[in-house]
Amino acid sequence: MGLFKFLKDKFSKKEENKVEQESTKTYVQGMEKSRKNFASKLDNLSKRYKEVNATYFEELEEILIEADVGVSLTLRIIDEALTESKEKNIKEPKEINDLVVDKMFLGYATNGGNIVNEIRFVSEGPTVLLVAGVNGVGKTTTIAKLAYRYIHQGKKVMLCAADTFRAGAIEQLTIWAERLGCPIVTGKPESDPASVAFDGARKAKEENIDLLIVDTAGRLQNKTNLMNELGKISRVISKEISGAPHEAFLVIDATTGQNGVVQAKEFKDCVPLTGIVITKMDGTSKGGIILAIRDELGLPVRFIGLGEKMTDLEEFDLDKYLYGLCLGDEYE
Amino acid sequence: MAFESLSDRFQRALKKIRGQSRLTEANMDDMLKEVRIALLEADVNFKVVKEFIEHIKTKAIGEQVYLKLNPSQMVVKIVHDELVELLGSGDSELKYQKNKPTIIMLVGLQGTGKTTSAGKLAYLMKKKLGKKVLLAACDVYRPAAIDQLKQVAAQVDVPVYSLGTNANPVDIAKQARDKAFNEHLDVLIIDTAGRLQIDEPLMEELNNISKEVKPDEVLLLVDAMSGQDAINVANTFNSKLDLTGIIMSKLDGDARGGSALSIKHLTGVPIKFAGVGEKLSDLDIFHPDRMADRILGMGDVVTLVEKVQEEIDEKDARKTAQKMMDGDFTLEDMLEQMKKIQKMGSLSSLMKLIPGMPKISEEQKLQAEKEMKNVEAVVNSMTPEERRHPEILKNSRKVRIANGCGKTNADINRVLKKYEQMKAAMKQMKQYQKSGRMPPGGLGGLGGMPF
Numbered sequence: 001m002g003l004f005k006f007l008k009d010k011f012s013k014k015e016e017n018k019v020e021q022e023s024t025k026t027y028v029q030g031m032e033k034s035r036k037n038f039a040s041k042l043d044n045l046s047k048r049y050k051e052v053n054a055t056y057f058e059e060l061e062e063i064l065i066e067a068d069v070g071v072s073l074t075l076r077i078i079d080e081a082l083t084e085s086k087e088k089n090i091k092e093p094k095e096i097n098d099l100v101v102d103k104m105f106l107g108y109a110t111n112g113g114n115i116v117n118e119i120r121f122v123s124e125g126p127t128v129l130l131v132a133g134v135n136g137v138g139k140t141t142t143i144a145k146l147a148y149r150y151i152h153q154g155k156k157v158m159l160c161a162a163d164t165f166r167a168g169a170i171e172q173l174t175i176w177a178e179r180l181g182c183p184i185v186t187g188k189p190e191s192d193p194a195s196v197a198f199d200g201a202r203k204a205k206e207e208n209i210d211l212l213i214v215d216t217a218g219r220l221q222n223k224t225n226l227m228n229e230l231g232k233i234s235r236v237i238s239k240e241i242s243g244a245p246h247e248a249f250l251v252i253d254a255t256t257g258q259n260g261v262v263q264a265k266e267f268k269d270c271v272p273l274t275g276i277v278i279t280k281m282d283g284t285s286k287g288g289i290i291l292a293i294r295d296e297l298g299l300p301v302r303f304i305g306l307g308e309k310m311t312d313l314e315e316f317d318l319d320k321y322l323y324g325l326c327l328g329d330e331y332e
Numbered sequence: 333m334a335f336e337s338l339s340d341r342f343q344r345a346l347k348k349i350r351g352q353s354r355l356t357e358a359n360m361d362d363m364l365k366e367v368r369i370a371l372l373e374a375d376v377n378f379k380v381v382k383e384f385i386e387h388i389k390t391k392a393i394g395e396q397v398y399l400k401l402n403p404s405q406m407v408v409k410i411v412h413d414e415l416v417e418l419l420g421s422g423d424s425e426l427k428y429q430k431n432k433p434t435i436i437m438l439v440g441l442q443g444t445g446k447t448t449s450a451g452k453l454a455y456l457m458k459k460k461l462g463k464k465v466l467l468a469a470c471d472v473y474r475p476a477a478i479d480q481l482k483q484v485a486a487q488v489d490v491p492v493y494s495l496g497t498n499a500n501p502v503d504i505a506k507q508a509r510d511k512a513f514n515e516h517l518d519v520l521i522i523d524t525a526g527r528l529q530i531d532e533p534l535m536e537e538l539n540n541i542s543k544e545v546k547p548d549e550v551l552l553l554v555d556a557m558s559g560q561d562a563i564n565v566a567n568t569f570n571s572k573l574d575l576t577g578i579i580m581s582k583l584d585g586d587a588r589g590g591s592a593l594s595i596k597h598l599t600g601v602p603i604k605f606a607g608v609g610e611k612l613s614d615l616d617i618f619h620p621d622r623m624a625d626r627i628l629g630m631g632d633v634v635t636l637v638e639k640v641q642e643e644i645d646e647k648d649a650r651k652t653a654q655k656m657m658d659g660d661f662t663l664e665d666m667l668e669q670m671k672k673i674q675k676m677g678s679l680s681s682l683m684k685l686i687p688g689m690p691k692i693s694e695e696q697k698l699q700a701e702k703e704m705k706n707v708e709a710v711v712n713s714m715t716p717e718e719r720r721h722p723e724i725l726k727n728s729r730k731v732r733i734a735n736g737c738g739k740t741n742a743d744i745n746r747v748l749k750k751y752e753q754m755k756a757a758m759k760q761m762k763q764y765q766k767s768g769r770m771p772p773g774g775l776g777g778l779g780g781m782p783f
Binding site: 037166285 | 587
């Protein structure tokens with residue numbers, strides 16, 4: 001009992017070290033707008049009812065759906081909470097809210113094994129990270145932030161511009177490489193992206209690169225040809241560097257609705273996805289889709305984009321996410 | 333698939349009623365539950381869903397007497413009408429100024445497709461309407477955004493007004509407007525940077541551009557994949573900028589696009605265009621009634637017809653159609669038809685428009701495309717006589733044809749069988765046309781159709 005209390009204790013300043021404080025602060029600030037929509041709604045609801053009843057649960061259901069948690073997962077959570085509240089005779093609205101939020105995240109925490117967020121580097125040769133996603137989710141920006149992160153950890157990072165399709169994509173990544181001061185491998189516009197990826201893998205080996213990040217063109221998951229092309233990119237990389245891509249991230253925009261689950265499924269079928277990066281969490285969206293994705297496919301979120309600064313890409317931490325979504329106003 | 337499409341849900345929900353002789357409160361409730369889940373899974377805002385369900389209930393109950401006559405048809409009609417209502421009624425076209433440039437401003441969150449849509453609008457206006465277009469590059473923030481716009485513009489062959497990334501977007505817009513006026517251009521399209529609706533300084537910047545250039549149209553880009561929060565985005569943009577329309581982007585994906593429907597309903601801002609592909613020509617005028625048909629799984633026949641009309645000479649088409657209906661349909665006609673369809677773009681995008689087709693997977697579509705190449709090879713190796721009278725094909729002729737096109741006898745037989753099926757299907761269509769109803773299951777029942 002007492003998820004909220006647990007979070008409050010965990011994120012009280014006394015308990016945290018400096019680095020952790022910074023990170024918690026990024027979550028709290030980045031998710032301010034999301035929180036306003038979610039936490040205040042839960043709060044309002046609990047204030048309007050003295051005792052929970054059927055309509056109370058209906059309204060709870062709507063709050064979860066509005067957070068893009070998805071219909072089937074929402075119905076299941078509400079159903080479980082309803083049963084449990086009857087069994088334990090819980091009638092206090094605040095306790096029910098606590099219970100429902102607990103259930104929302106329990107599934108995430110227990111589904112799948114231990115999660116390591118940081119990129120897992122191989123002991124020898126370059127580690128390759130493939131970044132994929134539908135159009136406009138922020139792949140290139142995420143790559144820049146990841147490169148920044150690992151350059152600052154002392155790694156030799158190289159970028160590879162395998163988005164040869166979208167106008168301006170190569171230029172965009174090139175500008176980032178210049179700003180970050182890291183090498184980049186590019187091809188001609190409209191050239192075969194797999195051959196650019198191959199060049200990238202070869203150069204990364206030659207230049208003793210620690211981390212090669214491969215950018216790919218945005219593609220809608222129902223376009224078979226484009227998905228096959230992505231599969232080919234992944235296979236070509238593995239030919240040059242065995243076991244690569246060691247990491248493959250799917251970038252998902254926090255504003256994404258229920259189609260996010262389909263995206264994750266189709267991309268997972270196409271390349272060996274090792275995680276999700278959720279971007280644009282500094283908007284008003286709640287990003288509930290990550291719960292639905294985890295529920296259906298077991299894919300973990302590895303990083304979360306909480307703002308436009310290079311340092312606003314944080315390791316994903318369920319407790320911090322939850323704290324940022326529900327309780328952040330009490331921080332400091 | 334993680335969940336059923338809205339069409340499938342509706343079809344299943346409606347099926348429950350289809351077999352029953354009358355509409356009762358109980359079976360209505362069943363169906364409405366399905367409709368509710370379907371709409372929520374389609375990312376339609378929950379408030380809109382609530383209203384939608386209520387409307388259908390009251391309407392259906394009000395028309396009970398009529399319903400007894402034909403319950404399923406009546407429900408289809410009510411759901412359809414209600415969806416059209418939700419999507420907005422009538423076509424929403426852009427209003428062009430007569431004696432001065434029409435100014436269009438594109439706004440939206442990051443990654444919704446503003447720059448791509450700017451290119452598509454320019455293409456539409458230049459190619460289809462013969463207008464002189466200027467693009468203004470006001471996204472000075474995202475790296476290479478101006479490069480992107482320039483590359484897109486070069487493909488359409490329209491000029492871009494840019495002052496680089498160190499200029500103020502308001503100044504760029506102002507100067508671009510002056511240029512458009514001085515050079516008597518027809519349209520100025522202003523591409524702005526993506527921004528969060530809660531980013532006060534950047535929203536203020538948009539407001540300033542708008543005050544300065546007084547756009548005729550302010551169009552918000554909405555991603556078809558966006559979820560429940562889309563309505564908050566649209567509300568804020570609308571309250572700050574007085575939107576005149578919505579462009580729904582990425583509708584060629586498999587997202588249901590329910591969020592954009594909610595926006596129309598809750599803000600009253602009409603959806604004017606739909607982005608339906610990556611090519612510059614892939615921007616359609618948005619038709620609410622057609623969208624409703626699509627949601628209901630009735631196919632988007634009107635769009636298909638229009639697409640066909642654009643590519644095919646009408647007289648020619650009518651002749652072929654008549655021939656098809658008359659059963660006077662040769663292998664040549666079949667090949668001709670198939671070539672025309674190929675010309676219209678990818679088959680997969682057309683398939684979506686055909687009624688009764690929603691369940692066909694992408695794999696199957698590719699298969700169909702392969703099949704078509706097979707037919708072409710076989711028919712091309714025939715003599716004109718054989719193409720017109722395939723019944724004369726005996727074994728020796730088949731062996732010759734097989735050698736000619738590098739296929740097997742079995743391949744040729746498959747083509748012939750397909751032809752027979754198509755011919756039979758056409759005859760059947762004619763009968764249905766006479767009786768005034770569609771074949772059960774739409775055209776999906778015509779397995780022999782090569783497209």
